Amino acid sequence: MATVEGRISHAPMTAEERKVIFASSLGTVFEWYDFYLAGSLAIYISKTFFSGVNPTAGFIFTLLGFAAGFAVRPFGAIVFGRLGDMVGRKYTFLVTIVIMGLSTFLIGFLPGYATIGIAAPVIFIAMRLLQGLALGGEYGGAATYVAEHAPSNKRGAWTAWIQTTATLGLFISLIVILAVRTITGEEQFGAWAWRIxxxxxxxxxxxxxxIRMKLHESPVFERIKSEGKTSKVPLTEAFDEWKNLKIVLLALFGLTAGQAVVWWYTGQFYSLFFLTQTLKVDGTSANIMVAVALLIGTPFFVFFGSLSDRIGRKPIIMAGCLIAALSFFPLFKALAHYTNPALETATQKSPIVVIANPDECSFQFNPVGTSKFRRHAISRRARCRKPA
Structure with a gap:
């Protein structure tokens, strides 16, 4: 049953409303699956597409390529948000999901650096940019589509299902990777099966x-369109008028930036890299641990989304960021303690200090490894000071 913006409903969810949530969420889950593969398989991508530099630099460049997809997401939101206002949410959904699916599929066939040289990393990054543009339009579009169907007193509960899609997308990617790795074996997986x-x-x-072809257009959009109230210059209205721009900036930096850092990048992806790259946990075990954590945490999106309809969005957002600020350091310390206690003991017993001449000490980020730095193993605290 189509809903009207502002309607308050206490009736049970209809079959049509369940279909809206299911179809919107499932498509977005698949998009996140595609988007997250580059991060989950970063070590294999670096060896294949960035083998022209040393392994550490190659891994850093792979992560930068992964980050490129996130960097263009705002532009995707602007481009496809404008398209959604012009032609509707449903058809914009179809465009974004086709771009995402084809870009991911092409990465699976892309020859490595040993075959086509510098073209390999260039094409890989181009595909990541297309993925980022598509996801920027898809994620916001899905949330808007569901919100425009939802009664005003259930928007938190309904759109919470969209928030689960990123976690479920990463979860599915880890499960598929584990299945392929188990079937093919570690040697074959590293050689070619990581492309599957x-x-x-x-x-x-x-x-x-x-599934998306079976959806109807958003009732709110249809009503606005039929009344001739669609915006002719939505970007100008959103960014050129201070009262609207202020809301955009508050939403970006006050709401979404903090939860994005907490939820996706640190809680999910960095924890995976921390386990495999820093703590040297094998890939299978690390994937299983992160997958189990995601499975446990996912239902809480729906719980807190529903709770936000009762007590408001702000208290939940503030509480979540506060809990993250207080818990992340001890949680990562606990990860090191329980997964690799030998490494933890070694860092305590054999600390290292980097000693450098203050006149020569400078920014030392050098991913291609051309600079040479002299190091002296005394203490783990890294600082610039005059050598004795």
Missing amino acids: PFLVSILLLAVSVW
Whole structure:
């Protein structure tokens, strides 16, 4: 049953309303699956597409390529948000999901650096940019589409399902990777089978398009369109008028930036890299640990989304950021203690200090390894000081 913006409903959810949430969420889950594969398989991508530099630099460049997708997401939101205002949410959904699915599929077939040279990393980054543009439009569009169907007193509960999609997308990517790794074996997985999860995306794309084609246009958009009230210059209205721009900036830096750092980048992805790269946990075990954590945490999105309809959004956002600020340091310390106690003991018994001449001490980020730095193993606290 189509809903009207502002309606308050206490009736049970209808079959049509469940279909709206399911179809919107499932398509977005598949998009996040595609988007997150580059991070989950970063070590194999670096060895394949960035083998022209040393392994450490290659891994850093892979992460930068992964970050490029996030960097262009705001532009995707602007471009496809404008398209959604012009032609509707449903058709914008189809465009974004096709771009995402095809970009991911092409990465699975992309030859490595040893075959086509510098073109390999260039094409990989280009595909990541397309993925970021698509996801920027998809994620915001899905939330808008569901919110425009939701009664005003259930928007938190309904759109909370969209918030689960990023976690579920990462969860599915880890499960697919674990399955392929188990079936093919570690040696074959590292050689070529890591591409299979990317190729699977073509099947997910077909399912997503089929489901999305069955959706109807948002009732709010249809009403606004029929009344001739669609904006002719939405970007100007959003960013050129201070009263609207202020809301955009508050939402970006006051609401979404903090939860994005807490939820996705630190809580999910950095924890995976921390386990495998710093604590040297094998990939299978690390994937299982993160997957279990995601499975446990996902239902809480819906719980707190529903709670926000009762007590408001702000208290929940503030509480979540506060808990993260207080718990992240002890949690990562506990990860090191319980997964690699030998490494923890070694860092305590054999600290290291970097000693450098203050006149020569400078910014030392050098991912391609061309600079040489003299080090002296005395203490772990890194600082610039005059050598004795």
